[in-house]
Amino acid sequence: MGENGEKGENDVKDLTIIGGGPTGLFGLFYAGVRHLDTQLVEAMDELGGALSALYAVKHIYDMGGFPAILAKDLVAAMYEQADQWKYPIHLSQKILEVEERDGIYVLHSQSGEEFKSKTVLIANGNGSLAPRxxxxxxxxxxxxxxxxxxxxxxxxxxxxxxxxxxxxxxxxxxxxxxxxxxxxxxxxxxxxxxxxxxxxxxxxxxxxxxxxxxxxxxxxxxxxxxxxxxxxxxxxxxxxxxxxxxxxxxxxxGFLMDTSVMRKWEIALEGKKGIKVDPATMATSRPGVYAAGDIAAYEGKINLIACGASEAAMAVNQAVRYINPDARLAPGHSSDMDIFKKPDS
Ligand SMILES: Cc1cc2nc3c(=O)[nH]c(=O)nc-3n(C[C@H](O)[C@H](O)[C@H](O)COP(=O)(O)OP(=O)(O)OC[C@H]3O[C@@H](n4cnc5c(N)ncnc54)[C@H](O)[C@@H]3O)c2cc1C
Incomplete structure (x- = not known):
């Protein structure tokens, strides 16, 4: 699983996803379904978030459609699904700051790179993971x-x-x-x-x-x-x-989870539970910035892969509306869409 595409100097994407765990990966796939020009930035040198870092060869039993699947195989499948659109994936890019410049978000990474975007989906789980x-x-x-x-x-x-x-x-x-x-x-x-x-x-x-x-x-x-x-x-x-x-x-x-950088993102937090979102839209306190997955905090929140995927889809649909207020919120059924390569039957 590698990086796709190059980033142009003044490349302003429709959506930038922070975090390449299962939530970010599903968000990347979903952004393609809604034709959003998207990029994903991930702090680690691999995708999959907690599934790759913490339990790659353990089985997961509660993913719809999979009675049992190894965490690393689920990551590979989610990557394959997201990679249909060949959107850029930037690994080893830890986002430190989310700055707003003339209505555009500029994400600054630890290595000095800038990622520009009209909207942002924060899917950074419990922050960046580093082994103790x-x-x-x-x-x-x-x-x-x-x-x-x-x-x-x-x-x-x-x-x-x-x-x-x-x-x-x-x-x-x-x-x-x-x-x-x-x-x-x-x-x-x-x-x-x-x-x-x-x-x-x-x-x-x-x-x-x-x-x-x-x-x-x-x-x-x-x-x-x-x-x-x-x-x-x-x-x-x-x-x-x-x-x-x-x-x-x-x-x-054990692993150390570092959420300290988020304190510089000028985003309302829900105590130590994560980023405060409106559970109907996944919107954060900053316009055009959404959060999904383990980092998104609201009453009744459950930290599961399936919940993160659902929240990512909701956030992406909202981002479409944010960019184009006339756009439909509901995407329609994937079974009726002609963007997918039909598997051989
Ligand atoms: C041992 C264990 C077993 C589990 N088993 C199950 C299970 O069976 N079923 C289930 O549904 N759930 C399970 N979970 C929970 C599940 O793993 C999480 O709900 C899920 O990983 C959340 O996904 P996420 O994408 O939101 O966050 P994460 O998986 O944490 O991914 C977040 C990603 O964001 C990146 N990131 C963080 N900060 C930055 C930054 N500043 N810049 C760029 N990138 C950043 C991180 O490096 C990481 O890759 C388990 C969890 C653990 C620990």
Whole structure:
């Protein structure tokens, strides 16, 4: 999944979507249905939001039409649907400011780029996601080589000696999944209690995973010629240490959500719950700026992928009306539209 198209110097789009999670992706698709010239900007280097960053290989069971689908497969399908229109997708562009200049919104990204637009759909979930890092000397050069914060590809871990760090659902789920493909899986957790579901803890205890709990932490990385070969583990209670040979470390100690940039967007917030919207229109306090998905806050809000998609469609239809007050609000039925490439029957 990559970036499409180029951005011209004075390119003013009808709509710019901030965030390439499921809500933003469905909004991008829907914008095409309503013929809005659109672009999407995403802070991370990949699409999918929480589905890619937090639970790519977990199943989702509550999407209409899919009795069960892996999160990453849902992202791929949503991308395929949105990509029909070949609208530009700008990855690694974290929006810091939303400025209004002569009736046009100018979005400023961290890398210094500007994205101009008549309307904006904010679909930035819980803000930008960054994995919580382990403070241990020498970790940075090994990141994305032998030290990972998420599993993108099971093959990376195949036949390897893996150390999983963490005691929450994702650490335990991954330890149990990796046990099926890795040569050896060890798990350590530094807190005195598990933070995962009881059933998962029971599964872990009955598995072949080598578990060091409670209160164990990694204190030193062993690196030879730039390669990770092992790690020193401290039993915090007894103060004893032991060395473990490992090829890969998977750190699952949570993600940090950063919503602080939004405070500069001059948009009314609903306490800490997100951006205040009118639930009938998804309009925010700034004219022509809409919010949908986990970031949109209103009475009765439910944070689900399906709800975000519905809110994105509502917001896009409103954006059409904002740009052209004479336009119809309701798009009609997709089954009657001739814009879609008909699948072979
Ligand atoms: C472990 C887990 C399991 C879940 N399981 C389910 C389930 O089974 N079914 C279900 O319906 N829901 C589930 N959810 C909830 C679901 O993942 C969310 O409701 C959904 O991801 C919200 O989508 P979103 O697009 O609004 O936000 P996100 O998925 O959070 O995506 C927001 C995107 O915006 C980007 N972004 C943020 N700030 C900026 C910025 N300043 N500039 C540019 N880009 C930015 C982020 O990088 C991110 O990619 C689960 C959540 C978790 C954590």
């Amino acid at each position: 890092k382990l403070r241990i000397p020498g970790i940075e050069p090994l990141e994305d080589k032998q030290i990972f914060y998420t599993v993108k590809n099971m093959d990376t871990f195949r036949d390897k000696r893996v150390l999983v760090i963490g005691g929450g659902d994702s650490a335990l789920d991954w330890a149990l999944e990796l046990e099926k493909v890795s040569k050896m899986v060890t798990l350590i957790h530094r807190l005195p209690v598990w933070q995962a579901h009881e059933a998962t803890v029971r599964q872990l205890i009955n598995s072949e995973v080598d578990v060091h709990f409670p209160r164990h932490e990694a204190t030193q990385l062993h690196v030879t010629d730039g390669k990770l070969t092992g790690v020193t583990i401290l039993n915090i209670t007894s103060k004893e240490t032991f060395d473990l040979e490992v090829d890969i470390i998977l750190i699952c100690i």
